[in-house]
Amino acid sequence: MVSADRVKLWNFSAGPAILPLEVFERAADAVHELRAEGHARGAKGVGMSILEISHRSKPYEAVTFGAEKLCHEVLGIPETHQVLFLQGGASLQFAMLAMNLREAGKPAAYVDTGVWSQKAIAESQGLGETITVGSSAATNYDRIPAFPEAASYAHASYLHITTNNTIFGTEYAEIPRAEGGVPLVIDFSSHAGSRPMALEHAAFGYAGAQKNLGPSGVTLVYIRKDLLAKKPAAHVPVILRYATHAKEPSLYNTPNTFGVLVLKLVLEWMRDAGGLPAIAAVNERKAGKLYAALDGSQVFRAHAQPGSRSRMNVTWTANGAPEGEREALSERFLKQAQAAGFDGLKGHRLVGGFRASIYNAFPEAGVDALCEFMAEFERRL
Ligand SMILES: Cc1ncc(COP(=O)(O)O)c(C=O)c1O
Numbered sequence: 001m002v003s004a005d006r007v008k009l010w011n012f013s014a015g016p017a018i019l020p021l022e023v024f025e026r027a028a029d030a031v032h033e034l035r036a037e038g039h040a041r042g043a044k045g046v047g048m049s050i051l052e053i054s055h056r057s058k059p060y061e062a063v064t065f066g067a068e069k070l071c072h073e074v075l076g077i078p079e080t081h082q083v084l085f086l087q088g089g090a091s092l093q094f095a096m097l098a099m100n101l102r103e104a105g106k107p108a109a110y111v112d113t114g115v116w117s118q119k120a121i122a123e124s125q126g127l128g129e130t131i132t133v134g135s136s137a138a139t140n141y142d143r144i145p146a147f148p149e150a151a152s153y154a155h156a157s158y159l160h161i162t163t164n165n166t167i168f169g170t171e172y173a174e175i176p177r178a179e180g181g182v183p184l185v186i187d188f189s190s191h192a193g194s195r196p197m198a199l200e201h202a203a204f205g206y207a208g209a210q211k212n213l214g215p216s217g218v219t220l221v222y223i224r225k226d227l228l229a230k231k232p233a234a235h236v237p238v239i240l241r242y243a244t245h246a247k248e249p250s251l252y253n254t255p256n257t258f259g260v261l262v263l264k265l266v267l268e269w270m271r272d273a274g275g276l277p278a279i280a281a282v283n284e285r286k287a288g289k290l291y292a293a294l295d296g297s298q299v300f301r302a303h304a305q306p307g308s309r310s311r312m313n314v315t316w317t318a319n320g321a322p323e324g325e326r327e328a329l330s331e332r333f334l335k336q337a338q339a340a341g342f343d344g345l346k347g348h349r350l351v352g353g354f355r356a357s358i359y360n361a362f363p364e365a366g367v368d369a370l371c372e373f374m375a376e377f378e379r380r381l
Pocket of ligand 1: 014015088089090091092116162164165166167187188189190208
């Protein structure tokens with residue numbers, strides 16, 4: 001059984017990522033024996049493990065429909081939209097959404113905020129005309145670009161944005177509205193469930209669960225119900241149609257049963273922690289402390305600009321140090337940090353430097369410890 005003292009490292013991984021200890025414990029219990037009512041606390045065991053039970057069974061239906069309900073209640077996904085639990089990661093959604101949401105004779109519009117939006121753009125380009133209507137490439141994606149003028153995407157099938165950029169550490173302060181009835185599509189993988197969000201502004205949203213929501217292998221999708229009836233521009237294989245997965249909600253083929261259970265347990269943990277407003281307050285404080293430490297440093301520099309800074313993925317470099325010393329200093333910092341129990345701080349090669357992913361379940365004490373460690377490192381230079 002998982003215990004508190006198993007945590008020997010501060011896990012700053014960008015995903016799969018840290019989950020609440022209580023969720024590990026309840027998930028382990030369900031591996032031994034699933035309980036009735038979607039693994040409700042104190043409910044009777046159903047005589048089978050979550051790993052062996054059929055997805056067509058009543059106990060599993062309680063898990064998946066319970067998880068769906070919590071997505072509306074806890075995450076604030078509006079009832080006008082269908083919730084789906086799919087497989088293939090957020091990456092499959094890059095292709096699937098482009099296949100399903102593209103209308104004949106209309107381009108697809110994207111805002112380019114870095115690696116993940118570029119991967120989404122590439123899938124769309126393989127399927128038809130694709131236009132980029134905003135980008136922060138010129139400043140190495142250190143900010144969210146101004147929201148595009150309506151005229152630039154008015155003729156598009158949809159407008160796609162990546163609302164939190166895991167690699168560059170930027171985040172839309174609010175979910176914007178697309179004008180002229182153009183469906184807004186959001187990849188909100190790396191900040192889903194981190195704060196109250198106007199999810200209703202998007203006609204379609206998707207998030208790989210493996211950051212704030214659960215384990216890898218489950219992708220949360222929500223789609224405005226009228227879009228399910230729309231005819232795509234070209235043939236879409238049955239398995240890749242949203243309508244297929246909506247008809248028998250998330251039960252068309254064998255789902256990731258364990259992953260959906262864990263997602264449900266995470267949503268219950270979020271609800272019991274006070275819901276998104278309470279979680280957002282803690283996230284705000286954690287990110288605030290880290291950015292304050294970076295802004296006060298002579299050595300370290302936050303990559304993302306104020307106003308665009310992610311509260312989930314904080315990226316920084318050693319660019320305050322003289323140019324010739326940066327590389328050696330960065331290596332030293334990472335080595336010492338690892339030895340001191342800070343795991344997963346190496347930044348993506350495109351930004352260089354460091355990244356601390358501080359998702360919902362990441363303890364504030366770990367942020368305090370990192371701030372102290374950075375200050376001590378700098379004092380000793
Ligand atoms: C914003 C964003 N979109 C998409 C992906 C791809 O997700 P997956 O690995 O689930 O395909 C990631 C992965 O980290 C991500 O951070």
